[in-house]
Amino acid sequence: MENHGQMLEQYKQQTKCLVALDSIIFGFDGEKLQCLLVKRGIQTDQESWSLMGGWLRPDESLDQAANRIVVELTGLNHVFLEQLYSFGNPMRDPIERTVSITYYALINVHAYEEERNKNFIAKWFDLNELPPLLFDHHQFIQTAIQALRQKAAFYPVGFELLPEKFTLPQLQALYEAIYMTTFDKRNFSRKILSLDILEKLEEKQRGFSKKGAYLYRVKEEAKKESANDFHSIVSNVDGLFRQKLITS
Amino acid sequence: MENHGQMLEQYKQQTKCLVALDSIIFGFDGEKLQCLLVKRGIQTDQESWSLMGGWLRPDESLDQAANRIVVELTGLNHVFLEQLYSFGNPMRDPIERTVSITYYALINVHAYEEERNKNFIAKWFDLNELPPLLFDHHQFIQTAIQALRQKAAFYPVGFELLPEKFTLPQLQALYEAIYMTTFDKRNFSRKILSLDILEKLEEKQRGFSKKGAYLYRVKEEAKKESANDFHSIVSNVDGLFRQKLITS
């Protein structure tokens, strides 16, 4: 009991602070990587855009909170969402000391179009044309891009950003956007197909090119594996991108 | 001004919580990977060991706080320390809602021996023989091991765990401990030496084996590069360990 009192004492002395969850939401429009931002309007700087953020509530875990906030702001459920990094410089939020735990999400731009039209607060921005951002949110995004590159080199994570059916040229464009480079299409398709996680469909994409490109989708088995244990997918996308990672 | 009031209002409504920094400190005794734990004695469960932890203070950043705590508890300054993950289940600390931001550190067991003898609160444990741990600290350690494996596959990070001069067999033993496997010594030495970051010394290690093994140390250039920009070291240790990473 002696110790119990001592312990509570020690807890009480500590300063508490606000905990925010901020999510970097990536999308892909077929050409460029994009990031979803909101104008919160309740901030000091009326003109700055901000990441999707909110505060941690007493009864929820970090993952739950990040997910709740993404759902509240986009209406999209079950998105790929992964913790990224925590930021906590004492002066990062000038109003009150806040620790921000960041997550990054990958979503399909088109799946989100309808939702977005309902509440106009959110807007997509090209990663190269970001507006001025709240606090240190710009740094968050840079960190998230690095993480996305790392992740994509090992796990076929990019598919989250595409519609259910997609063509190889689309997939290649996505990887080229992620790594800001170009790949040889013969090597790219050989590499991707060797992973044995895609199935080729009968249909072709029409309307974009004259010839039309075959559509693919992720095999059901591969999706399941990925849901159960993401690490179990044996992806060797890395070989294709190793040098890019190093020089970047 | 309207908005300013609204904003402050919104900040005030939020619940605050304690922020703890917990560090997983790895060491290597020449044979097995180890982890430094303390018996804090001020906890509910008197018998459980705990990671090196402390609370965030109002005036410091997360990195500063983690570093301060490691210095306070070990006396070692300038150790390799990197943020790992943040944990925040509502019930993880039964006494009060606490978000724990974890860091992992790599230190040289021998450099720490003297310090350790001064304050007996800390003790090394083999990773395979961990005692019961406070709260969810066991999970923290498992996450840290995964991160260490990932990191070590790309960056020659393991050297932090060895004394300044070390032999190739020692280095190999370290990597084998990290990955819980064995490597062919011919392939291992070829691979490591091809990185061109080690210099071979005249001296040999005496006393352990009859023949004695040549000592090596990390080249000065490589250390500098690593200090300035860790990512710039072109390490291809990955090739050697890729399949281990995937199957683990």
Added chain:
DNA sequence: ACAAAAGTGTTAGAGCTACACCCATGC
């Protein structure tokens, strides 16, 4: 002399890179 650990080279196979031409269709 012998036991114990250190050191060293070669070969086959896999994966990566670079490279060029034909195909299908809309206009």
Added chain:
DNA sequence: GCATGGGTGTAGCTCTAACACTTTTGT
């Protein structure tokens, strides 16, 4: 019929993986 983007194969090279014997020296 021609312009546009889609699709496919090969050869050289590099890196990896598997494998065994000699050297040194303490006992």
